[in-house]
Amino acid sequence: MPPVTATLIWIVVGLVAIGLYLSWTAGRLDRLHARIDAARAALDAQLLRRASVAQELATSGVLDPAASIVLYEAAHEARQAEEDQREVAESELSQALRAVFGEAQQVDAVREAPGGEEAAHELAQAVRRVPMARRFHNDAVRAARALRRHRKVRWFRLAGHAPFPMAFEMDDEPPAALAERQAA
Protein backbone atom coordinates (compact mmCIF):
# COMPACT_ATOMS: atom_id res chain seq x y z
CA MET A 1 0.00 0.00 0.00
CA PRO A 2 1.51 3.38 -0.93
CA PRO A 3 2.07 5.65 2.10
CA VAL A 4 -0.32 8.25 0.71
CA THR A 5 -3.26 5.83 0.94
CA ALA A 6 -2.38 4.91 4.52
CA THR A 7 -2.26 8.58 5.47
CA LEU A 8 -5.60 9.16 3.80
CA ILE A 9 -7.15 6.27 5.71
CA TRP A 10 -5.88 7.69 8.98
CA ILE A 11 -7.28 11.11 8.14
CA VAL A 12 -10.69 9.59 7.36
CA VAL A 13 -10.64 7.57 10.62
CA GLY A 14 -9.73 10.72 12.53
CA LEU A 15 -12.51 12.75 10.90
CA VAL A 16 -15.09 10.05 11.63
CA ALA A 17 -13.97 9.92 15.27
CA ILE A 18 -14.24 13.69 15.59
CA GLY A 19 -17.65 13.57 13.93
CA LEU A 20 -18.92 10.94 16.34
CA TYR A 21 -17.61 12.90 19.32
CA LEU A 22 -19.32 16.09 18.14
CA SER A 23 -22.52 14.21 17.50
CA TRP A 24 -22.39 12.73 21.00
CA THR A 25 -21.81 16.22 22.45
CA ALA A 26 -24.77 17.55 20.48
CA GLY A 27 -26.86 14.73 22.00
CA ARG A 28 -25.73 15.72 25.48
CA LEU A 29 -26.64 19.32 24.82
CA ASP A 30 -30.01 18.35 23.46
CA ARG A 31 -30.73 16.33 26.59
CA LEU A 32 -29.71 19.27 28.76
CA HIS A 33 -32.05 21.59 26.89
CA ALA A 34 -34.86 19.09 27.38
CA ARG A 35 -34.03 18.97 31.08
CA ILE A 36 -34.18 22.75 31.33
CA ASP A 37 -37.58 22.79 29.61
CA ALA A 38 -38.94 20.19 32.02
CA ALA A 39 -37.47 22.00 35.03
CA ARG A 40 -38.90 25.31 33.84
CA ALA A 41 -42.35 23.78 33.40
CA ALA A 42 -42.14 22.33 36.91
CA LEU A 43 -41.05 25.70 38.31
CA ASP A 44 -43.94 27.47 36.53
CA ALA A 45 -46.38 24.93 37.95
CA GLN A 46 -45.09 25.44 41.50
CA LEU A 47 -45.13 29.23 41.22
CA LEU A 48 -48.65 29.18 39.88
CA ARG A 49 -49.78 26.83 42.63
CA ARG A 50 -48.30 29.13 45.24
CA ALA A 51 -49.97 32.21 43.78
CA SER A 52 -53.34 30.41 43.59
CA VAL A 53 -53.27 29.28 47.20
CA ALA A 54 -52.22 32.77 48.29
CA GLN A 55 -55.06 34.32 46.32
CA GLU A 56 -57.54 31.81 47.72
CA LEU A 57 -56.46 32.64 51.26
CA ALA A 58 -56.63 36.35 50.54
CA THR A 59 -60.23 36.13 49.36
CA SER A 60 -61.34 33.63 51.99
CA GLY A 61 -62.00 36.20 54.71
CA VAL A 62 -59.85 34.35 57.24
CA LEU A 63 -57.22 37.11 57.22
CA ASP A 64 -57.77 40.65 58.38
CA PRO A 65 -58.68 43.12 55.58
CA ALA A 66 -55.23 44.77 55.40
CA ALA A 67 -53.41 41.46 55.12
CA SER A 68 -55.97 40.25 52.59
CA ILE A 69 -55.37 43.25 50.34
CA VAL A 70 -51.57 42.97 50.54
CA LEU A 71 -51.66 39.26 49.76
CA TYR A 72 -54.26 39.58 47.02
CA GLU A 73 -52.32 42.33 45.28
CA ALA A 74 -49.07 40.40 45.36
CA ALA A 75 -50.63 37.12 44.22
CA HIS A 76 -52.50 38.87 41.43
CA GLU A 77 -49.37 40.67 40.24
CA ALA A 78 -47.39 37.41 40.28
CA ARG A 79 -49.95 35.65 38.14
CA GLN A 80 -50.35 38.47 35.64
CA ALA A 81 -46.70 39.50 35.36
CA GLU A 82 -45.05 39.67 31.94
CA GLU A 83 -42.14 37.33 31.44
CA ASP A 84 -39.48 40.00 32.11
CA GLN A 85 -41.29 41.21 35.26
CA ARG A 86 -41.90 37.73 36.60
CA GLU A 87 -38.88 37.40 38.88
CA VAL A 88 -39.67 40.72 40.59
CA ALA A 89 -43.38 39.95 40.97
CA GLU A 90 -42.73 36.48 42.41
CA SER A 91 -40.17 37.90 44.84
CA GLU A 92 -42.75 40.43 45.98
CA LEU A 93 -45.21 37.64 46.58
CA SER A 94 -42.56 35.92 48.75
CA GLN A 95 -42.17 39.14 50.72
CA ALA A 96 -45.92 39.55 51.11
CA LEU A 97 -46.25 35.96 52.33
CA ARG A 98 -43.47 36.55 54.84
CA ALA A 99 -45.15 39.73 56.07
CA VAL A 100 -48.56 38.09 56.46
CA PHE A 101 -47.45 34.71 57.82
CA GLY A 102 -44.49 35.98 59.81
CA GLU A 103 -46.03 34.88 63.10
CA ALA A 104 -47.18 31.47 64.17
CA GLN A 105 -50.50 32.93 65.48
CA GLN A 106 -51.56 33.94 61.99
CA VAL A 107 -50.91 30.42 60.71
CA ASP A 108 -52.85 28.99 63.65
CA ALA A 109 -55.76 31.32 62.88
CA VAL A 110 -55.86 30.02 59.31
CA ARG A 111 -55.78 26.43 60.53
CA GLU A 112 -58.72 26.97 62.85
CA ALA A 113 -60.98 28.32 60.11
CA PRO A 114 -63.17 25.76 58.31
CA GLY A 115 -61.09 24.15 55.57
CA GLY A 116 -58.11 26.11 56.85
CA GLU A 117 -56.04 23.07 57.78
CA GLU A 118 -55.96 22.06 54.15
CA ALA A 119 -55.21 25.55 52.87
CA ALA A 120 -52.37 26.00 55.35
CA HIS A 121 -50.96 22.63 54.34
CA GLU A 122 -51.14 23.53 50.65
CA LEU A 123 -49.43 26.84 51.24
CA ALA A 124 -46.71 25.26 53.36
CA GLN A 125 -46.11 22.72 50.61
CA ALA A 126 -46.05 25.41 47.92
CA VAL A 127 -43.55 27.64 49.71
CA ARG A 128 -41.34 24.59 50.24
CA ARG A 129 -41.51 23.41 46.65
CA VAL A 130 -40.88 26.72 44.90
CA PRO A 131 -37.26 26.93 46.15
CA MET A 132 -36.77 23.24 45.30
CA ALA A 133 -38.02 23.61 41.74
CA ARG A 134 -36.00 26.78 41.29
CA ARG A 135 -32.82 25.13 42.49
CA PHE A 136 -33.33 22.18 40.12
CA HIS A 137 -33.99 24.59 37.25
CA ASN A 138 -30.94 26.71 37.91
CA ASP A 139 -28.81 23.59 38.30
CA ALA A 140 -29.86 22.45 34.83
CA VAL A 141 -29.17 25.94 33.46
CA ARG A 142 -25.71 25.92 35.00
CA ALA A 143 -24.86 22.54 33.45
CA ALA A 144 -26.06 23.63 30.01
CA ARG A 145 -24.19 26.94 30.17
CA ALA A 146 -20.98 25.15 31.18
CA LEU A 147 -21.22 22.89 28.16
CA ARG A 148 -22.27 25.67 25.78
CA ARG A 149 -19.33 27.83 26.71
CA HIS A 150 -17.00 25.06 25.56
CA ARG A 151 -14.94 25.70 22.40
CA LYS A 152 -16.21 22.66 20.52
CA VAL A 153 -19.81 23.75 21.02
CA ARG A 154 -19.17 27.34 19.98
CA TRP A 155 -16.98 26.58 16.96
CA PHE A 156 -19.27 23.97 15.49
CA ARG A 157 -22.48 25.75 16.58
CA LEU A 158 -23.75 22.57 18.18
CA ALA A 159 -26.41 24.43 20.17
CA GLY A 160 -28.20 25.42 16.96
CA HIS A 161 -30.72 28.19 17.50
CA ALA A 162 -31.60 27.33 21.08
CA PRO A 163 -31.54 30.53 23.21
CA PHE A 164 -28.77 30.83 25.78
CA PRO A 165 -30.38 29.51 28.99
CA MET A 166 -31.03 31.99 31.79
CA ALA A 167 -31.28 31.21 35.48
CA PHE A 168 -34.46 32.19 37.33
CA GLU A 169 -33.42 34.54 40.11
CA MET A 170 -35.89 35.45 42.83
CA ASP A 171 -36.32 35.77 46.57
CA ASP A 172 -37.97 32.49 47.59
CA GLU A 173 -37.34 32.53 51.33
CA PRO A 174 -40.44 30.88 52.91
CA PRO A 175 -42.27 32.51 55.85
CA ALA A 176 -40.62 31.32 59.08
CA ALA A 177 -43.87 30.22 60.70
CA LEU A 178 -44.79 27.97 57.78
CA ALA A 179 -41.29 26.53 57.41
CA GLU A 180 -41.25 25.64 61.10
CA ARG A 181 -44.61 23.94 60.81
CA GLN A 182 -43.09 21.66 58.22
CA ALA A 183 -40.20 20.83 60.48
CA ALA A 184 -42.31 20.34 63.59
Added chain:
Amino acid sequence: MRIGIVCPYSWDVPGGVQFHIRDLAEHLIGLGHEVSVLAPADDETPLPPYVVSAGRAVPVPYNGSVARLNFGFLSAARVRRWLHDGTFDVIHIHEPASPSLGLLACWAAQGPIVATFHTSNPRSRAMVAAYSILQAALEKISARIAVSEYARRTLVEHLGGDAVVIPNGVDVDFFARAKPKPEWQGDTLGFIGRIDEPRKGLPVLMKALPKILAERPQTRLLVAGRGDEKEAVESLPAEMRSRVEFLGMVSDEDKARFLRSVDVYVAPNTGGESFGIILVEAMSAGAPVLASDLDAFAQVLDQGAAGELFANEDADALAAAAVRLLDDPARRAELRERGSSHVRRFDWSTVGADILSVYETVTDGAAAVAADERTGLRARFGLARD
Protein backbone atom coordinates in the same frame (compact mmCIF):
# COMPACT_ATOMS: atom_id res chain seq x y z
CA MET B 1 -45.85 6.33 42.08
CA ARG B 2 -43.38 3.72 40.79
CA ILE B 3 -40.05 4.46 42.36
CA GLY B 4 -36.70 2.79 41.66
CA ILE B 5 -33.93 3.26 44.20
CA VAL B 6 -30.30 2.44 43.45
CA CYS B 7 -28.04 1.48 46.36
CA PRO B 8 -24.32 1.62 45.55
CA TYR B 9 -23.01 -0.42 48.46
CA SER B 10 -23.44 -4.09 49.20
CA TRP B 11 -26.71 -4.95 50.93
CA ASP B 12 -24.94 -7.70 52.94
CA VAL B 13 -22.78 -5.20 54.79
CA PRO B 14 -24.55 -2.90 57.23
CA GLY B 15 -23.85 0.78 56.66
CA GLY B 16 -25.44 4.21 56.93
CA VAL B 17 -26.42 4.50 53.27
CA GLN B 18 -27.92 1.01 53.20
CA PHE B 19 -30.00 1.66 56.34
CA HIS B 20 -31.16 4.98 54.95
CA ILE B 21 -32.31 3.29 51.73
CA ARG B 22 -34.01 0.46 53.63
CA ASP B 23 -35.93 2.90 55.83
CA LEU B 24 -36.81 5.16 52.91
CA ALA B 25 -38.08 2.22 50.85
CA GLU B 26 -40.17 0.92 53.73
CA HIS B 27 -41.54 4.38 54.48
CA LEU B 28 -42.55 4.89 50.83
CA ILE B 29 -44.10 1.41 50.60
CA GLY B 30 -46.05 2.24 53.76
CA LEU B 31 -47.47 5.27 51.95
CA GLY B 32 -48.67 3.03 49.12
CA HIS B 33 -45.96 3.62 46.53
CA GLU B 34 -44.38 0.84 44.50
CA VAL B 35 -40.69 0.67 45.31
CA SER B 36 -37.89 -1.45 43.90
CA VAL B 37 -34.34 -1.21 45.24
CA LEU B 38 -31.40 -2.32 43.09
CA ALA B 39 -28.45 -3.23 45.28
CA PRO B 40 -25.31 -5.32 45.10
CA ALA B 41 -25.80 -8.51 47.11
CA ASP B 42 -24.49 -12.03 47.30
CA ASP B 43 -26.84 -14.52 45.70
CA GLU B 44 -27.34 -16.46 48.90
CA THR B 45 -28.19 -13.43 51.10
CA PRO B 46 -31.88 -13.32 51.98
CA LEU B 47 -33.25 -10.07 50.60
CA PRO B 48 -36.45 -8.19 51.46
CA PRO B 49 -39.07 -8.56 48.70
CA TYR B 50 -38.46 -5.04 47.36
CA VAL B 51 -34.72 -5.54 46.76
CA VAL B 52 -33.36 -6.74 43.42
CA SER B 53 -29.80 -8.06 43.45
CA ALA B 54 -27.32 -6.57 41.00
CA GLY B 55 -24.81 -9.30 41.65
CA ARG B 56 -21.84 -9.70 43.93
CA ALA B 57 -19.91 -6.63 44.93
CA VAL B 58 -16.12 -6.54 44.82
CA PRO B 59 -14.19 -5.13 47.78
CA VAL B 60 -12.17 -2.15 46.59
CA PRO B 61 -10.33 0.50 48.61
CA TYR B 62 -12.30 3.68 48.08
CA ASN B 63 -12.78 6.95 49.95
CA GLY B 64 -10.40 6.00 52.77
CA SER B 65 -11.91 2.61 53.61
CA VAL B 66 -12.68 -0.62 51.82
CA ALA B 67 -15.99 -0.35 50.01
CA ARG B 68 -17.78 -3.14 48.23
CA LEU B 69 -18.67 -1.86 44.80
CA ASN B 70 -20.23 -3.10 41.59
CA PHE B 71 -18.98 -2.37 38.13
CA GLY B 72 -18.24 -4.09 34.88
CA PHE B 73 -20.17 -5.39 31.95
CA LEU B 74 -22.41 -7.81 33.85
CA SER B 75 -23.55 -5.20 36.36
CA ALA B 76 -24.27 -2.72 33.59
CA ALA B 77 -26.47 -5.32 31.88
CA ARG B 78 -28.37 -5.97 35.12
CA VAL B 79 -28.93 -2.25 35.59
CA ARG B 80 -30.39 -2.00 32.09
CA ARG B 81 -32.68 -4.95 32.63
CA TRP B 82 -33.90 -3.54 35.96
CA LEU B 83 -34.61 -0.15 34.35
CA HIS B 84 -36.43 -1.80 31.49
CA ASP B 85 -38.56 -4.11 33.65
CA GLY B 86 -39.34 -1.48 36.29
CA THR B 87 -40.93 1.24 34.08
CA PHE B 88 -40.34 3.67 36.95
CA ASP B 89 -41.81 7.16 37.19
CA VAL B 90 -38.65 8.30 38.89
CA ILE B 91 -35.37 6.71 39.90
CA HIS B 92 -33.50 7.78 42.99
CA ILE B 93 -29.75 7.13 42.84
CA HIS B 94 -27.62 7.25 45.96
CA GLU B 95 -23.99 8.29 45.68
CA PRO B 96 -24.04 8.79 41.90
CA ALA B 97 -20.39 9.85 41.89
CA SER B 98 -19.08 6.65 43.47
CA PRO B 99 -17.75 4.13 40.93
CA SER B 100 -20.53 1.66 41.52
CA LEU B 101 -24.15 0.95 40.63
CA GLY B 102 -25.11 4.59 41.12
CA LEU B 103 -22.89 5.78 38.32
CA LEU B 104 -23.86 2.84 36.11
CA ALA B 105 -27.54 3.62 36.58
CA CYS B 106 -26.94 7.29 35.88
CA TRP B 107 -25.14 6.34 32.71
CA ALA B 108 -27.82 3.90 31.56
CA ALA B 109 -31.04 5.77 32.37
CA GLN B 110 -32.91 8.72 31.00
CA GLY B 111 -35.92 10.54 32.39
CA PRO B 112 -36.53 11.95 35.86
CA ILE B 113 -33.48 11.07 37.96
CA VAL B 114 -33.10 12.17 41.57
CA ALA B 115 -29.73 11.72 43.26
CA THR B 116 -28.67 11.90 46.89
CA PHE B 117 -25.08 12.79 47.76
CA HIS B 118 -24.15 11.32 51.13
CA THR B 119 -20.40 11.72 51.45
CA SER B 120 -18.49 14.91 51.54
CA ASN B 121 -15.07 13.62 50.62
CA PRO B 122 -12.37 16.08 49.71
CA ARG B 123 -11.68 16.36 46.02
CA SER B 124 -9.69 13.31 45.04
CA ARG B 125 -7.30 13.04 42.11
CA ALA B 126 -9.38 10.28 40.63
CA MET B 127 -12.42 12.53 40.71
CA VAL B 128 -10.55 15.27 38.88
CA ALA B 129 -9.37 12.82 36.25
CA ALA B 130 -12.81 11.33 35.85
CA TYR B 131 -14.50 14.72 35.93
CA SER B 132 -15.37 14.96 32.25
CA ILE B 133 -16.67 11.39 32.18
CA LEU B 134 -18.64 11.99 35.38
CA GLN B 135 -20.04 15.26 34.13
CA ALA B 136 -21.71 13.62 31.13
CA ALA B 137 -23.45 11.13 33.43
CA LEU B 138 -24.17 13.54 36.29
CA GLU B 139 -25.76 16.19 34.09
CA LYS B 140 -28.65 13.77 33.51
CA ILE B 141 -29.70 14.15 37.15
CA SER B 142 -32.78 16.37 37.34
CA ALA B 143 -32.68 16.94 41.08
CA ARG B 144 -29.85 16.69 43.53
CA ILE B 145 -30.27 16.17 47.24
CA ALA B 146 -27.48 16.68 49.77
CA VAL B 147 -27.86 15.18 53.23
CA SER B 148 -26.46 18.21 55.03
CA GLU B 149 -25.44 21.78 54.37
CA TYR B 150 -21.86 20.53 54.58
CA ALA B 151 -22.40 17.84 51.96
CA ARG B 152 -24.07 20.44 49.75
CA ARG B 153 -21.08 22.75 50.02
CA THR B 154 -18.69 19.96 48.97
CA LEU B 155 -20.97 19.12 46.08
CA VAL B 156 -21.11 22.72 44.89
CA GLU B 157 -17.33 23.10 45.14
CA HIS B 158 -16.47 19.84 43.39
CA LEU B 159 -19.13 19.36 40.79
CA GLY B 160 -20.72 22.79 40.49
CA GLY B 161 -24.47 23.27 40.38
CA ASP B 162 -26.72 23.19 43.37
CA ALA B 163 -28.72 20.81 45.56
CA VAL B 164 -31.53 20.92 48.08
CA VAL B 165 -30.71 19.84 51.61
CA ILE B 166 -32.84 17.03 52.98
CA PRO B 167 -31.41 15.33 56.07
CA ASN B 168 -31.36 11.60 56.62
CA GLY B 169 -34.44 10.27 58.33
CA VAL B 170 -34.87 8.51 61.64
CA ASP B 171 -37.88 6.77 63.13
CA VAL B 172 -37.87 9.04 66.18
CA ASP B 173 -40.67 7.26 68.04
CA PHE B 174 -38.92 3.88 67.77
CA PHE B 175 -36.05 5.30 69.82
CA ALA B 176 -38.22 7.45 72.08
CA ARG B 177 -40.39 4.45 73.07
CA ALA B 178 -37.54 2.01 73.82
CA LYS B 179 -37.26 0.77 77.42
CA PRO B 180 -34.03 1.60 79.28
CA LYS B 181 -32.02 -1.40 80.52
CA PRO B 182 -31.06 -1.09 84.22
CA GLU B 183 -27.60 -2.65 83.81
CA TRP B 184 -26.67 0.05 81.29
CA GLN B 185 -27.75 2.87 83.59
CA GLY B 186 -25.91 4.83 86.27
CA ASP B 187 -22.85 6.88 85.37
CA THR B 188 -22.45 5.41 81.93
CA LEU B 189 -20.86 6.82 78.80
CA GLY B 190 -22.01 5.23 75.55
CA PHE B 191 -20.19 4.74 72.25
CA ILE B 192 -21.52 3.03 69.13
CA GLY B 193 -19.37 2.36 66.09
CA ARG B 194 -16.74 0.14 64.60
CA ILE B 195 -13.97 -0.30 67.15
CA ASP B 196 -11.16 -0.76 64.65
CA GLU B 197 -12.06 2.22 62.46
CA PRO B 198 -9.96 5.12 63.80
CA ARG B 199 -12.18 7.73 62.14
CA LYS B 200 -15.00 6.67 64.48
CA GLY B 201 -12.78 8.09 67.21
CA LEU B 202 -12.64 5.38 69.88
CA PRO B 203 -8.85 5.99 70.38
CA VAL B 204 -9.58 9.61 71.34
CA LEU B 205 -12.14 8.45 73.87
CA MET B 206 -9.68 5.87 75.26
CA LYS B 207 -7.11 8.61 75.68
CA ALA B 208 -9.63 10.73 77.58
CA LEU B 209 -10.90 7.90 79.76
CA PRO B 210 -8.11 7.92 82.44
CA LYS B 211 -8.84 11.61 83.11
CA ILE B 212 -12.56 10.97 83.37
CA LEU B 213 -12.01 8.01 85.72
CA ALA B 214 -9.64 10.06 87.87
CA GLU B 215 -12.48 12.51 88.56
CA ARG B 216 -15.32 10.00 88.62
CA PRO B 217 -14.07 6.44 89.30
CA GLN B 218 -17.59 5.00 89.25
CA THR B 219 -18.03 5.86 85.54
CA ARG B 220 -18.36 3.02 83.03
CA LEU B 221 -17.85 3.16 79.29
CA LEU B 222 -20.15 0.97 77.21
CA VAL B 223 -18.99 0.21 73.68
CA ALA B 224 -21.27 -1.31 71.04
CA GLY B 225 -19.78 -2.28 67.69
CA ARG B 226 -17.61 -4.87 66.09
CA GLY B 227 -13.82 -4.97 66.13
CA ASP B 228 -10.89 -6.22 68.19
CA GLU B 229 -11.71 -5.55 71.86
CA LYS B 230 -8.26 -6.37 73.23
CA GLU B 231 -6.54 -3.99 70.89
CA ALA B 232 -8.99 -1.23 71.76
CA VAL B 233 -8.13 -1.20 75.49
CA GLU B 234 -4.37 -1.68 75.02
CA SER B 235 -3.63 1.99 75.63
CA LEU B 236 -5.46 1.91 79.01
CA PRO B 237 -3.74 1.12 82.33
CA ALA B 238 -4.62 -2.50 83.30
CA GLU B 239 -6.71 -1.52 86.36
CA MET B 240 -8.96 0.68 84.26
CA ARG B 241 -9.79 -1.91 81.63
CA SER B 242 -12.61 -3.33 83.72
CA ARG B 243 -14.43 0.03 83.43
CA VAL B 244 -14.92 -0.59 79.71
CA GLU B 245 -17.64 -3.03 78.68
CA PHE B 246 -17.89 -4.34 75.14
CA LEU B 247 -21.33 -5.36 73.93
CA GLY B 248 -20.33 -6.40 70.40
CA MET B 249 -22.77 -5.80 67.55
CA VAL B 250 -26.21 -4.90 68.89
CA SER B 251 -29.63 -5.30 67.29
CA ASP B 252 -31.73 -2.26 66.41
CA GLU B 253 -33.88 -2.84 69.50
CA ASP B 254 -30.86 -3.06 71.78
CA LYS B 255 -29.34 0.00 70.16
CA ALA B 256 -32.47 1.98 71.02
CA ARG B 257 -32.48 0.64 74.60
CA PHE B 258 -28.75 1.37 74.86
CA LEU B 259 -29.28 4.99 73.84
CA ARG B 260 -32.22 5.29 76.24
CA SER B 261 -30.05 4.04 79.10
CA VAL B 262 -26.70 5.83 78.89
CA ASP B 263 -26.11 9.09 80.76
CA VAL B 264 -24.04 10.65 77.99
CA TYR B 265 -23.62 9.49 74.41
CA VAL B 266 -20.14 10.30 73.11
CA ALA B 267 -19.36 10.71 69.38
CA PRO B 268 -15.62 11.37 69.15
CA ASN B 269 -15.46 10.87 65.34
CA THR B 270 -12.42 12.53 63.80
CA GLY B 271 -13.66 12.96 60.23
CA GLY B 272 -15.30 11.41 57.21
CA GLU B 273 -18.80 12.16 58.47
CA SER B 274 -21.21 14.05 56.30
CA PHE B 275 -24.30 13.72 58.45
CA GLY B 276 -24.17 11.87 61.77
CA ILE B 277 -27.36 9.82 61.90
CA ILE B 278 -26.23 8.24 65.19
CA LEU B 279 -26.49 11.65 66.88
CA VAL B 280 -30.06 11.99 65.69
CA GLU B 281 -30.82 8.50 67.00
CA ALA B 282 -29.23 9.34 70.34
CA MET B 283 -31.26 12.55 70.62
CA SER B 284 -34.44 10.67 69.64
CA ALA B 285 -33.80 8.29 72.53
CA GLY B 286 -33.27 11.29 74.79
CA ALA B 287 -29.56 10.74 75.37
CA PRO B 288 -27.51 13.87 76.06
CA VAL B 289 -24.94 14.03 73.26
CA LEU B 290 -21.28 15.01 73.47
CA ALA B 291 -19.71 15.13 70.01
CA SER B 292 -16.58 16.35 68.27
CA ASP B 293 -17.06 19.65 66.48
CA LEU B 294 -17.06 18.32 62.92
CA ASP B 295 -19.04 20.57 60.55
CA ALA B 296 -21.65 17.89 60.01
CA PHE B 297 -22.07 17.20 63.73
CA ALA B 298 -22.27 20.89 64.62
CA GLN B 299 -25.09 21.24 62.12
CA VAL B 300 -27.06 18.24 63.38
CA LEU B 301 -26.64 19.52 66.95
CA ASP B 302 -27.87 22.99 65.95
CA GLN B 303 -24.40 24.53 66.55
CA GLY B 304 -24.26 23.15 70.07
CA ALA B 305 -27.77 24.08 71.19
CA ALA B 306 -29.06 20.49 71.10
CA GLY B 307 -25.89 18.78 72.33
CA GLU B 308 -22.39 19.62 73.54
CA LEU B 309 -19.41 19.92 71.21
CA PHE B 310 -15.72 19.54 71.96
CA ALA B 311 -12.65 20.36 69.85
CA ASN B 312 -12.04 17.51 67.42
CA GLU B 313 -9.31 15.01 68.46
CA ASP B 314 -8.72 16.88 71.73
CA ALA B 315 -8.89 14.17 74.42
CA ASP B 316 -8.50 16.70 77.25
CA ALA B 317 -11.43 18.76 76.04
CA LEU B 318 -13.48 15.58 75.71
CA ALA B 319 -12.60 14.49 79.26
CA ALA B 320 -13.42 17.90 80.72
CA ALA B 321 -16.76 18.09 78.93
CA ALA B 322 -17.71 14.53 79.88
CA VAL B 323 -16.93 15.10 83.57
CA ARG B 324 -18.85 18.36 83.54
CA LEU B 325 -21.89 16.69 82.01
CA LEU B 326 -21.80 13.68 84.34
CA ASP B 327 -21.61 16.06 87.32
CA ASP B 328 -24.56 18.13 86.22
CA PRO B 329 -27.91 16.31 86.04
CA ALA B 330 -29.77 19.58 85.40
CA ARG B 331 -27.74 20.29 82.26
CA ARG B 332 -28.31 16.71 81.07
CA ALA B 333 -32.05 17.07 81.55
CA GLU B 334 -31.96 20.31 79.60
CA LEU B 335 -30.07 18.65 76.73
CA ARG B 336 -32.51 15.73 76.73
CA GLU B 337 -35.41 18.09 76.33
CA ARG B 338 -33.79 20.29 73.68
CA GLY B 339 -32.63 17.22 71.76
CA SER B 340 -36.05 15.59 71.76
CA SER B 341 -37.76 18.62 70.29
CA HIS B 342 -34.91 19.32 67.85
CA VAL B 343 -35.00 15.84 66.26
CA ARG B 344 -38.61 16.04 65.11
CA ARG B 345 -37.35 17.59 61.87
CA PHE B 346 -35.40 14.38 61.17
CA ASP B 347 -38.42 12.14 61.61
CA TRP B 348 -39.37 10.08 58.55
CA SER B 349 -42.77 11.77 58.38
CA THR B 350 -41.02 15.08 57.59
CA VAL B 351 -38.06 13.74 55.62
CA GLY B 352 -40.22 11.36 53.58
CA ALA B 353 -42.63 14.17 52.67
CA ASP B 354 -39.71 16.31 51.50
CA ILE B 355 -38.28 13.52 49.36
CA LEU B 356 -41.70 12.89 47.84
CA SER B 357 -41.95 16.61 47.08
CA VAL B 358 -38.73 16.29 45.12
CA TYR B 359 -40.06 13.27 43.22
CA GLU B 360 -43.26 15.11 42.39
CA THR B 361 -41.41 18.24 41.30
CA VAL B 362 -39.28 16.35 38.78
CA THR B 363 -42.00 14.04 37.49
CA ASP B 364 -44.50 16.86 36.89
CA GLY B 365 -45.18 16.51 33.19
CA ALA B 366 -42.08 14.39 32.49
CA ALA B 367 -42.04 11.01 30.79
CA ALA B 368 -41.19 7.86 32.73
CA VAL B 369 -37.67 6.60 33.22
CA ALA B 370 -36.35 4.46 30.38
CA ALA B 371 -33.11 2.83 29.45
CA ASP B 372 -31.01 5.35 27.55
CA GLU B 373 -30.76 3.70 24.16
CA ARG B 374 -27.60 4.69 22.41
CA THR B 375 -28.50 6.59 19.28
CA GLY B 376 -27.77 4.46 16.25
CA LEU B 377 -25.33 5.64 13.60
CA ARG B 378 -28.11 6.13 11.08
CA ALA B 379 -30.05 8.33 13.49
CA ARG B 380 -26.96 10.42 14.19
CA PHE B 381 -26.71 11.36 10.56
CA GLY B 382 -30.42 11.96 10.31
CA LEU B 383 -31.02 8.88 8.15
CA ALA B 384 -33.21 6.85 10.50
CA ARG B 385 -36.94 6.75 9.94
CA ASP B 386 -39.08 7.29 13.04
